[in-house]
Amino acid sequence: MKILKNSILLVLLGFMTWMLFNLYKDYDSRDTLNDTARYYAEKGPDETGAANLVTSVVVTYRGLDTLGEVTILFLVSAIIGLLLKTENGTRKTAMRASSEFMITAAKLLIPMISLIGVYIFVNGHLTPGGGFQGGAILASTFILLLISISRNKIGHKVLELTEALSGLSFVLIGILGVILAAGFLDNKILGTGTFGSLLSAGAIPIIYSLIGLKVGAELSTIILELNQVQGKED
């Protein structure tokens, strides 16, 4: 039986190696962009006004995919909240109190790291980074806050409100694009401004800030729920 299993595995492995080899045999690296990529690279800066080409693709040309990604993240956070249902009041905190060093360092570092996170998603159309990156950095600040200073004082309400409002505004801006501009999530509902300044590229800074807040709130909710079931006996 074991020999049969191993031989099946070996045959599968050989088949996959053969397929990969065939794929690799025909591969030749190209020096030029393909049609879609060339369109984005040539027309992108003029059409969207964003200095960071990746952002103009992610938020405007492929904005619907970004909406899908944010929705998936929301679903994940909601499912984790469903599975890790905590009853308030019955939970015991079994963790030790954090040390003085931790608290002092956290008080010093939390504002700075939050500022970096906000900077990354506000400047998403100018410098590398954007909503997802900035939101993840905000959530890592939240971890630091949770393990150092206030372990039980942070409620779900603020996070839920942030997430709901930013998600709603994201979709509303998308619909405004249908009414005022060329299509869903078009960024030209505001003027494109001067190329390379902070208030440029139409709605991209607003959309990316909303995505940043939403992603940060979702990841923080996951962390908060995991933190709340820690010391619980069940």
Next chain:
Amino acid sequence: MIQTILIILISVGMLLMAFVAIYHKNLQVAVIASGIISLFASVVYLFLAAPDVAITEASIGSVLTVAIFFYVLNKIRHEDPEK
């Protein structure tokens, strides 16, 4: 040339960390090793001129994933009756 050598060195480091993550007996060390893989990967992305992906990999792969893994490990150890 130097860049290629650096990328190869970092990739070898990633492979080593991957083996540590798989074969180490202590789960906490394994989780930290998987975080280091992400950190190395973000440096490689930076060399390959993808700073956006590098920021994502550094913040999600080496901070959030490690934190979530530690929370889950702590939870599992609390519920394991043999330890």
